[in-house]
Amino acid sequence: MGEDHWAELHAPPSGKGSIVGWADVSDLLADMDKAGVERAILLGWYWENQKTCDRQNRWHVDWVREHPDRFIGFAAVQPMAEDRAFESVRRAIDQGLSGIGEMLPPAQGFSHTNSTWLQILEWAQEEKLPITIHVTEAVGHDYPGKVETPLAEYQWLAQQFPDLNILLAHWGGGLPFYELNAVCRSDFKNFFYDTAASPLLYDKKVFRVVSDMVGADKVLFGSDYPLRLFPKVDKKPGFERFLEQIDNAGLTEVEKEKILGGNARKLFGLV
Numbered sequence: 109m110g111e112d113h114w115a116e117l118h119a120p121p122s123g124k125g126s127i128v129g130w131a132d133v134s135d136l137l138a139d140m141d142k143a144g145v146e147r148a149i150l151l152g153w154y155w156e157n158q159k160t161c162d163r164q165n166r167w168h169v170d171w172v173r174e175h176p177d178r179f180i181g182f183a184a185v186q187p188m189a190e191d192r193a194f195e196s197v198r199r200a201i202d203q204g205l206s207g208i209g210e211m212l213p214p215a216q217g218f219s220h221t222n223s224t225w226l227q228i229l230e231w232a233q234e235e236k237l238p239i240t241i242h243v244t245e246a247v248g249h250d251y252p253g254k255v256e257t258p259l260a261e262y263q264w265l266a267q268q269f270p271d272l273n274i275l276l277a278h279w280g281g282g283l284p285f286y287e288l289n290a291v292c293r294s295d296f297k298n299f300f301y302d303t304a305a306s307p308l309l310y311d312k313k314v315f316r317v318v319s320d321m322v323g324a325d326k327v328l329f330g331s332d333y334p335l336r337l338f339p340k341v342d343k344k345p346g347f348e349r350f351l352e353q354i355d356n357a358g359l360t361e362v363e364k365e366k367i368l369g370g371n372a373r374k375l376f377g378l379v
């Protein structure tokens with residue numbers, strides 16, 4: 109189907125040791141119920157073909173329509189498809205989706221200076237649509253799917269689109285640390301950091317440390333479901349163990365409330 113990056117991650121040639129989990133909508137809803145998760149934000153994959161983005165977007169539109177009180181959906185897009193990409197992402201938003209992403213330009217074969225991408229970002233800024241971009245930590249261990257994402261590009265993006273809400277996945281690959289620098293702090297004012305896949309990447313101290321560096325207002329709970337975040341102990345995906353970890357990460361009740369829903373409610377106008 110021409111989705112080599114996805115295929116490499118989801119069907120590794122060795123076939124073993126994969127942390128990928130699988131779930132359909134009813135599994136997801138059941139896991140949310142089990143863990144007391146009221147709403148989930150459905151993020152698309154960084155597909156290489158617009159056709160695959162379109163298919164994913166149709167699924168998200170359907171699921172949001174079927175469960176409007178449980179799901180918020182994001183749209184996938186491949187800016188390399190130029191006008192067709194822009195039309196398609198606009199349609200997906202018209203049909204009820206609420207943001208764009210997760211994007212990973214190096215895996216999708218475009219750069220942040222791609223003219224269609226800049227057009228989409230300009231429009232997203234006007235329409236107050238948040239975008240999510242994958243960020244890889246610049247150091248650390250190698251793993252399937254690790255793609256280099258130079259951090260300076262995100263700063264450039266923030267400077268170009270100061271009013272666009274930019275959600276950086278996986279704790280922004282370490283960008284929160286640079287908010288201790290005065291110039292970055294002001295450039296990064298519209299950055300939010302999500303916690304997707306955190307247990308696979310960082311010690312649970314990351315919750316306390318990042319909240320101290322950037323404030324809990326900029327941290328959003330993300331899971332990376334159905335990835336198995338505790339592969340040694342959990343054979344299936346779920347939210348409970350990760351939520352338990354956050355509960356014991358030294359956050360105040362107010363900080364937890366913000367990270368686990370308050371910030372997202374504000375971002376999506378649900379308050």
Ligand SMILES: [Zn+2]
Binds near residue numbers: 243278
């Ligand atoms: Zn990601």
